[in-house]
Amino acid sequence: MGFHVGNPKTAVDLVQAHQVHRDVYISPEVYALEMKHVFANAWVFVGHESQTPNKGDYLATQIGNQPVIQVRHKADDIHVLLNRCPHKGTKIVIDRQGNTGKFFRCPYHAWSFKTDGCLLAIPLKKGYEGTGLEKTPNGKGMKAVGAVKNYRGFIFARLAEEGISFEEFFGDSLSSLDNMVDRSPEGRLEVVGPPLRYMHHCNWKMLVENQTDTCHPMVAHESSAGTAVKLYEEMDLPEGAPKPAAMQIIAPFMSPYEFFEGMGIRTWPNGHGHTGVHHSIHSDYSAIPGYFDAMVETYGEEKAKAILDENRHNTVYFPNIMIKGPIQQLRTFIPLAADKTIVESYIYRLVGAPDELTARTAMYNRMINAPTSIVGHDDLEMYERAQEGLHVNGLEWVNISRLLEDDENHDEEAVMNGTTERQMRNQFDAWCKFMTYDLDQQGPKE
Amino acid sequence: MSVSKDHIIDFIYEEARMLDEGRYDEWLALWLPDGHYWMPLDYKQSDPINETSLLYEDMFMLKLRVERLNGARTFSQKPKSRCHHVIQRPFVDEMNDTTFVTNTSMHYVETRLDEQQLLALTARHDLTLVDGTLRIAIKRVDILNCDAAFRNIQLLP
Numbered sequence: 001m002g003f004h005v006g007n008p009k010t011a012v013d014l015v016q017a018h019q020v021h022r023d024v025y026i027s028p029e030v031y032a033l034e035m036k037h038v039f040a041n042a043w044v045f046v047g048h049e050s051q052t053p054n055k056g057d058y059l060a061t062q063i064g065n066q067p068v069i070q071v072r073h074k075a076d077d078i079h080v081l082l083n084r085c086p087h088k089g090t091k092i093v094i095d096r097q098g099n100t101g102k103f104f105r106c107p108y109h110a111w112s113f114k115t116d117g118c119l120l121a122i123p124l125k126k127g128y129e130g131t132g133l134e135k136t137p138n139g140k141g142m143k144a145v146g147a148v149k150n151y152r153g154f155i156f157a158r159l160a161e162e163g164i165s166f167e168e169f170f171g172d173s174l175s176s177l178d179n180m181v182d183r184s185p186e187g188r189l190e191v192v193g194p195p196l197r198y199m200h201h202c203n204w205k206m207l208v209e210n211q212t213d214t215c216h217p218m219v220a221h222e223s224s225a226g227t228a229v230k231l232y233e234e235m236d237l238p239e240g241a242p243k244p245a246a247m248q249i250i251a252p253f254m255s256p257y258e259f260f261e262g263m264g265i266r267t268w269p270n271g272h273g274h275t276g277v278h279h280s281i282h283s284d285y286s287a288i289p290g291y292f293d294a295m296v297e298t299y300g301e302e303k304a305k306a307i308l309d310e311n312r313h314n315t316v317y318f319p320n321i322m323i324k325g326p327i328q329q330l331r332t333f334i335p336l337a338a339d340k341t342i343v344e345s346y347i348y349r350l351v352g353a354p355d356e357l358t359a360r361t362a363m364y365n366r367m368i369n370a371p372t373s374i375v376g377h378d379d380l381e382m383y384e385r386a387q388e389g390l391h392v393n394g395l396e397w398v399n400i401s402r403l404l405e406d407d408e409n410h411d412e413e414a415v416m417n418g419t420t421e422r423q424m425r426n427q428f429d430a431w432c433k434f435m436t437y438d439l440d441q442q443g444p445k446e
Numbered sequence: 447m448s449v450s451k452d453h454i455i456d457f458i459y460e461e462a463r464m465l466d467e468g469r470y471d472e473w474l475a476l477w478l479p480d481g482h483y484w485m486p487l488d489y490k491q492s493d494p495i496n497e498t499s500l501l502y503e504d505m506f507m508l509k510l511r512v513e514r515l516n517g518a519r520t521f522s523q524k525p526k527s528r529c530h531h532v533i534q535r536p537f538v539d540e541m542n543d544t545t546f547v548t549n550t551s552m553h554y555v556e557t558r559l560d561e562q563q564l565l566a567l568t569a570r571h572d573l574t575l576v577d578g579t580l581r582i583a584i585k586r587v588d589i590l591n592c593d594a595a596f597r598n599i600q601l602l603p
């Protein structure tokens with residue numbers, strides 16, 4: 001069967017409770033609809049406030065396929081502007097980050113804008129007298145996104161002018177971000193260095209789904225995690241000898257199915273969810289001297305313990321980021337085309353905590369998330385094989401029914417067996433919701 | 447035994463050839479037990495520990511990497527990648543009694559299936575003379591476009 005996806009209302013027919021049509025991954029038409037609707041109606045991660053610490057600091061990135069600039073306008077005021085000159089469209093900044101001083105100045109004809117986007121000056125402005133420029137959106141300045149929220153240092157934006165509120169969109173899922181930030185004795189994170197940037201020739205959703213795919217590590221990563229365990233056993237180290245770092249980071253991928261079943265998956269409304277409800281591959285990381293004491297100092301023993309006992313593994317925030325609270329990591333899956341996605345993997349420092357924690361986080365990032373990672377290699381291989389395999393005609397649906405229940409209701413929080421594919425279904429539920437959100441709430445626009 | 451400049455330069459050439467020919471057991475034997483292979487992520491990065499790097503690998507990780515290449519279930523190596531170094535004559539920047547530093551520009555090509563990538567690299571080798579034999583203490587490989595988004599880099603430049 002074939003679909004003609006002309007509009008969002010038919011796109012949602014590609015999603016059923018137990019399966020999705022392959023066009024959600026391979027069709028450029030569906031991709032264009034996602035960019036226009038899902039990424040406009042949802043709250044999407046932009047950057048961290050520590051990437052733009054001073055007035056005039058900016059960061060250039062994308063929300064879906066929309067180029068945007070995160071810029072610090074005032075000491076406590078960060079704006080997100082579309083990276084397009086209102087005159088003829090020139091991108092205002094090209095470098096990934098920098099400082100623009102008191103204003104942006106377009107390099108083409110020198111229109112200039114305050115750091116909140118408002119038009120500041122146009123050379124030879126009298127040439128526009130009587131043309132009505134000031135009444136057009138172009139005459140106002142750089143366009144801002146619909147809404148911005150700085151949540152504990154993390155900047156999110158919604159492109160659409162109207163839509164779901166930040167609080168409603170994320171709801172209780174913010175507990176994962178809270179836990180990541182609370183792990184700093186000062187309640188504050190700071191970005192460390194540039195992100196790893198890894199190019200994948202596959203659809204962005206494959207990467208997001210894989211974040212809660214607990215049935216793949218022991219299979220796809222046997223060559224790295226299994227070999228690590230084998231090499232370690234061959235070393236035959238005496239009892240109590242320190243384990244090689246790779247054993248702490250990579251070997252847990254080889255944990256048996258029962259481990260992943262037992263770790264649990266929680267889903268929240270609007271497509272968010274996490275693995276590691278009860279324990280996770282991050283549970284057994286060795287304690288770092290001085291850290292717990294610093295935490296107790298801030299929070300008291302009971303609260304400090306509660307914060308550190310939380311071992312959530314991967315938390316997916318719909319549509320396109322994943323965080324690892326216990327190791328202060330954020331990965332963003334930036335869609336470039338139906339079959340092209342760039343993954344950026346950031347790490348953060350827990351302000352007030354010992355450096356060893358940052359060292360462990362940096363180690364995890366390079367061992368697992370780098371284009372040079374032996375773990376990443378096999379993941380990319382699987383995604384790209386799927387991207388190619390999905391072109392097979394006559395078998396056009398992708399099954400997502402593992403541990404599907406009859407009465408699954410994604411508007412309610414749920415905790416399930418850790419090998420369920422419920423979170424993938426949850427993401428598609430949100431995908432349908434935000435694909436049509438503007439239509440459902442305000443009636444068709446076109 | 448004293449070591450000549452030519453001896454050091456030959457060592458660098460030979461190392462590149464071992465990698466191109468996949469002679470990994472010989473290649474691993476070039477390293478000191480506490481050696482590290484470092485590939486920074488950031489241009490002119492100075493800290494391998496507290497910032498993300500592309501690689502900062504001890505001997506356990508390097509052995510694991512090499513062992514994995516030949517595994518029966520190493521899916522991303524079915525089929526296998528191949529690599530090719532074209533290196534410029536190394537500069538020998540430091541010559542002490544038993545420690546030496548070289549700086550080598552190279553073009554590194556890695557290929558698999560229909561894809562081939564070219565990286566322009568600068569490698570710094572910190573070498574140590576142990577019982578008359580040169581060993582690698584640190585190999586630092588800086589990629590000219592380290593800030594670009596890469597696809598898989600599966601073998602070792």
Ligand code: FES
Pocket residue numbers: 085086087088089090106107108109110111
């Ligand atoms: S395009 Fe920006 S000033 Fe003309």
Ligand SMILES: [Fe+2]
Pocket residue numbers: 210216217220221375379
């Ligand atoms: Fe994986």
